[in-house]
Amino acid sequence: MMCSSFRVFRVGISFVTMCIFYKSAANSLPELSPHEYFSTLQPGKASLAYFCQADSPSTSVFLEGLHEAVRPLQDYGISVAKVNCIKEETSRYCGKDKDLMKAYLFRGNILLREFPTDTLFDENAIVAHVLFALLFNEVKYITTPEDLQSAENALKGKANIVFSYVRAIGTPEHRAVMEAAFVYGTTCQFVLTTEIALLESIGSEEIEYAHLYFFHCKPVLDLTQECRRILMEQPLTTLNIDLFIKTMNAPLLTEVAEDPQHVSTVHFQLGLPLVFIVSQQATYEADKRTAEWVAWRLLGKAGVLLLLRDSLEANIPQHANVVFKRAEKGVPVEFLVLHDVDSIISHVENNVHIEEKQEDGEDDVEGPDIGQAVSMAFLQSYIDVAAKLKGTSTMLLTRINCADWTDVCTKQNVTEFPVVKMYKEGENPVSYAGMLGTEDLLKFIQLNRISYPVNITSIQEAEQYLHGELYKDLLSYSSVSVLGLFSPTMITAKEDFIEAGRALKGYVITGVYSGEDVLILSNKYAVTLPALLLARHKEGRIESIPLANTHAHDIVQLITDASLETFPEITVENLPSYLRLQKPLLMLFSDGSINPQHEKAVLTMVEQKHLDSLTPCWLNLKNTPVGRGILKAYFDTLPPLPLLVVVNLHSGGRVFAFPSDQAITEQNLLSWLKKLEAGLENPITVLPAQDWKPPLPAYDFLSMMDAATLQHPTRKAPECLKDPDVPESVKEHHEDKSAVEREPTETLRIKRWNRSSWFKYAEESLRRDKEL
C-alpha cells in the first residue's frame, strides 16, 4: 500500500514531473482505498476510478483494458486508479453487488459520469468514453439530419465543423475522433453521430466504415449557402485526422513570388504535392479565380499557390502556366502547360500514386534488394556511406526493396540486384558500376558533386586545375586529373572527349579547355593538338598524350590505363584494374610500408624498361591481411618478409619466388628475371586449374519420385496418357461418368435406374415382398 500511494503521489505532483516519470509510471495502475483516492483528487484535474471489492479477482478483461488506458489517458492529464472498497471505509461509490461495480469519472471531486464496466470494453473504449465525457461541449452528439442542419447554420461565418460518423461509441475510430477533438476542439466544432441515416442524408456511400467530413462553414457568410464538405479519404486514425484537419485549416490559396523549387507550405510538410498557378499582372484577377477553384477541387489532396511571374527572379519556361511540385522532397518541379481546371486536377490525381512510393529524390541513389544476401551485405556498406555523408552532402541516399516495389524497379530498368543508381536534376540516371563497397561508392558520390568534364575557361584556371588547386577537396578521390586540349575548331574531337569525360564521371576528374589561346598550353607541355594532359598529383607530374582520331571509347580506355600507377600497392579494390593488363605480376609482399630502397630498385627497373612484360606491384599485409592467405598458398613454410614473387596467372599459373637469401637490388632482380625467362628457375608452386563445380550435390528428387512410384505398383510407371484428339476436359467427362458408376453411396437407390439393372432390382424387391 505504501508503494502504491507513493506512486500516486509521484503521478500527481505536477505536469512536468509526470512527463519525467512518464515512462516508469506508464501502465502502472495505482490501487488505493477510497479515502486515499479522494485525498489525491485535485481541483480541475480529471480522474477515472474503478471501484471494486477488495476480494474481487485482480484480473479481468476490464482491468486489462484499464491498465492499457493508463498511459494514453495520462497524455491528456487524466489520472486513473483502481479503488479497493474495504470494509472499514464505506463509500457510496462502492456498490453492494460484487458484479455491479462501476468506473467513475471525476473532475476535481465532482462526479462527471459513471460507466458500467461493460461499456469500457477495451483501451479504445475507455479513452473514447472518457474524452467524450470531458469534451461534452466541444463534441456535439446528434442523431438527425435536422440537428446537423441547425449546427451548420449556427456556425456559418463563425467556425468550421468536423463531422464524423462512427459505427458505435467506443470504437477505435471514435477514439481517434475524440483525440482530435481534444486538440482541435477549441478551433473547430466537432459533431458526431452513430446514425447511418444521417450519413446517408449527406450522400455518403459505403457506410460500412467510419466517415469524417470537414465542413468549411467559416467562409460562408450567406446563410442560404451550404458549407463546403470535404470527405477525408483515409481511414480514421488519430494521425490521419490530425493531418487532414491541418490541411483543411491551411489557407486555401497562397500567393508567392519565389522559385517554386524552394517554396514549402504546410501541405508540402504534410506530404502533399504543390500546384502553382502561374499568373501575370495582366491576368491576375482571372488567374486568382482559377486558382481558387482549383484549390477547392484539390482540397486535402494538394496545396495550391498563385505564382506571380512578374515579380519572380527564377526562370519559368515561357509557355508553362502550371508548376507541379511533387510531394517527394528534392524532386525537380515540373513545368506544365494545362488548358483547363480538369486537366490540372487529373494531373495531380494521376500523380498521387507515385508519391506514395517515396521514389527518387535529388541526387538520389537507390539500392534495391530482394532480401538477398548480396544485397543485404552491400546494404551495410551503403549505410556506412550514408553515415559518412550525413550532414556534409546534398545527397539523399535512399533504398528501395525491389521485393516490395517490383513495378518501380522494373520501370527503372533494374533487373539485377543490388544496383545503385544516381539521379541528378537535369541529368539522366547513372548506374554505379564500381566496387560494392563503402570506399568506392563514397568516392563515386564525392566525385559526382561536380559535372564532367569541367569546363575550364582560362589558361590560369587550367594551370590551377593541373596543379590540383581547383578541386583540392576531390583530389583524394581521383589519382589523376585529366585535361583535354582542343583548338576551337576541333569540334568532333572535343565532343568525343566530352563523351568520354561523362562516361568516366565519378571515377576520374576530367576537364576540357578549348580557348583561342590553347596553343600556349600545348607549347608549354610540348604536345600537338588535340591532346590530353594528365596530372598525377601524388607524383607531382604532368604527362601529355596526343589524341589523334581517337573515339570516345578509346579515350576512356586511354585514361583508364593512364591512371594506373607504375608500381602500385595492390589492394582488393584495385587488383582487377591491373589484372586487365594480362601480364604476370611481379609482386612484393611487405609487412607494412615498403622499404624505400626496394621501391627505388623496382622503379629504376621500370624506367629502364626491364619490367615491360610484367606488372610490378607490392602488397602491404597490414592494409590487405588476406595477403597472408596468398602466401600460405604459395609457400609450404613461410620465409621471412619481404618476399618477391612472380605470379604467372594467365599462362599456366606458375609461381616463382625470388631467393630470400638475396637482397632485393636492381642487379639481383635483373639476373633472376633473366633466369626466369630462360626457364632456369623452378616454380615454387603451380596454381590449381580446376573448375568451380557445384560445391555440394542437390537433392535428387527425381529418383525419390521414381522410387515412390515403384513402391506402388498399382500406378504404372510412365504410361501414355494423352490422346492427341481428345481435349483434357473431355477426359474429365469420361472419368466423371465412370465415377458415377463406381460410387457406393446411399444414393444407389436412384442409381439403379438404368434400364439393364432395373429388372434385377425389381425382381429382388418382389422377392422381398414375398418374404414380408
Added chain:
Amino acid sequence: MWGSPGLLLTLALHPALAVAPARDYCVLGAGPAGLQMAYFLQRAGRDYTVLERAPGPGSFFARYPRHRKLISINKRYTGRSNAEFNLRHDWNSLLSHDPRLLFKHYSAAYFPDAGDMQRYLGDFAGRLGLRVQYNTTVLHVALDKDRRAWNGHYFVLTDHKGQVYRCRVLLVATGLSVPNRVDFPGSEHLEGYESVSVDPEDFVGQNVLILGRGNAAFETAENILGVTNFIHMLSRSRVRLSWATHYVGDLRAINNGLLDTYQLKSLDGLLESDLTDLAILKDREGKFHVTLKFFVEEAGTNQSADAVTLPQDDSDNFAMRVAYDRVIRCLGWNFDFSIFNESLRLSSGSEFSRKYPLIRASYEAKGSRGLFVLGTASHSVDYRKSAGGFIHGFRYTVRAVHRLLEQRHHGVAWPATQHPITQLTSSVLRRVNEASGLYQMFGVLADVILVQENATAFEYLEEFPTQMLAQLESLTGRRARHGLFVVHMEYGRNFSGPEKDVFFYDRSVGHTEDAWQSNFLHPVIYYYRHLPTEQEVRFRPAQWPLPRPTAIHHIVEDFLTDWTAPVGHVLPLRRFLENCLGTDLRSFYAESCFLFALTRQKLPPFCRQGYLRKQGLVSTESLRRHGVESGLMQDHAAAGQHLRDRGQQPGDRGPVGHPPAAGMLAQSLNSDKEEL
C-alpha cells in the same frame, strides 16, 4: 420458306464483302477477356476493334450471378506493397499499368456485387480508351480463303445491320452464354437459373428440386433455404468442394449452406443420378413427380402423372417419392456455337465438345488458324484444374496469347530479360515469391529460363503456356539450345480431388528433403538439357504436368507462401541450379575473389562476373568481424588458422560427404541465418 438466314445474308451482302477493308484484329465480346485483350492490343499499337452486342461492357454481369454476389474474392489488404504479389489475391482486376484500375477501388466487399464489376469494366474500357463498338451483334462468322492473308484466310463477320467486317485474326471472347439444358420427358416443366425468381417470398412453404450441383445451384438454394419446406438437389455426380479439389470453379464454401442442413438431417438433401434417365411428370394439382424416362416410354403417349409408373410403386422407400412444387435447372452454360460457320470447325460435333470450342494449349482453334478463344470459353485447356475460366486466370492467358500474336505477326519476340548466371537463384526466387500469373495459372503457365552458351548467362521468359513447350522456339522467337529451366507451381500429385480429405494430419511437409511430397501449392523447377519434343510433351508420364525432366526440384511448401527462408528454400534451390549447370553459384566477398584471383587459375562465376569487372562486393569491418567471430571466415590478421569448410553448417540439412570446397568463402552470410 426463305432458306437459311445465313445464306440469305451472305448472298445479299456479297458486294459489300469485296470492299470491306480488313482489320488486323477483331475481338468478339467486351467482357473481361475481350477488354483485357483490347488493352494489350492497344498498348502494342495494333489495329483492332472490339465488337459487343450490348450497349456497354460486361453485360453478363448485368444479369449474372442472379443473386448478385460474385464469389471471386476482393482481397483489399495483404500487408504487402508489392503490386504483383497483391494480384495473387485479387481475383477481379484486369491487368493494366494504371493502379487506379484495381478492383479494390470499386468495392469494399470481400464478395463484391456484380454491379460493381460492370462499373469496373466500364471504367476499364473508358479510362484506357479501348476501341469498343457497342450495340453490334455479330450474327455470322465465316472464312474467306485468301492466300495473302496472315493465316491464309480472312474471318468475315456480319452484324445485325448487315455490316461486314473482315479480320486477319479473330479473338473470340464471348464466354459461355447458352444455358445448358438436358432433354428428358417433362423437361419443359423446368425453370432455368437464368429466369427463375430470386425473391425468396415466391418459394415460401414449397418443396423444391434443383438440378445441378455447381455454384449456381447452391447459390440458388442458399437464397431460399430459409423459406422452403425442403430443397433436394439432384446431379450427375457427387458434389465437388473447391477446397478439396483446389479448383475455384467447384462449390465454394460461401455457398455451401445446404450441405450443412443435409448432413445434419434437416429436411434438405443431395442426390446423384444421371439426369438423362430422368422424367418429370406434372399431376393434376400442378405438382411434379420424378420418375424414369424408361417408365414414360413404356406408358406410351399417355403421359399424365397418374398413368405412369413411379419408382415408389415398386420401391416404397424411393428417395424422391415426394411431389415438388418447383424444379429448377442450374446446369451451367455452353459456348454459343450458332454464329460460327461450320468451316471454322470450332466444334467436332462430338458430345464432349458441346460445352467448349476445340482449341489447343495455345488457345488457337484446332480447326482454324488465326482464331483464338479467350476467357471463360477457353477453359477447356485447364477445366477443373486451374483458373483459366475465371478473370484471375484468363487475364494471364490472354496476355500469353497476345505475346504469341506479337511474335507471329509482328516479329516481336516474347519479352525476356537477360542476366548473368549469378543472378539465377535470385531471379527464380523473386518470381516464385511474387509472380501472380504462375500462382493463379498453376500447372498451365510457367516461367522459362533459357540457359545461354557455357552457362554464363540466361534469358528469363515469363508465363509461357507449358503445354506448348515443344514449340517454344517458334512461338517466342527465342533460342533454347543450351538447356532450360521451367518454373512452375503445383499442388501435390494426389492431394486434390472431390473425395480427398484435405485436412488430414501431417498434410504438410516441412523438411526440405521431403519437398517433393509437398501437398499445397509450391514451386517446382524442371531442368531440361534439351527442349522437349512435341512427342515428349504429349506422351508424358501419367500425372506429370510436363515431360520427364533431366532433373527436378521442389521448393518445399510454405504455410505463408513465402519462399525466402535461407536454409529451407534458398540453399536447396541454389544447389539444384548449381548441379544442373555444373557450376558454383555461390557469392563471394571481393576479398575472397582477390584471394582466388591470386591463388587459382580459374574463378567462380560470381567473381568473374562481378569482381573482375570491378564490381566486387567489398566487405565491411562489421561484417568481417561477424564472419570471423562465427568461425565462417578466416581472420587473416591473426596468422596460423586453418581453413574451415563453410559448406556444411549445423542445422543445414543439405547432403553431406561431398569434398568441401576449399578457399575463403564469403560465407558469413551462408550460415543458417543468411544465404548469399
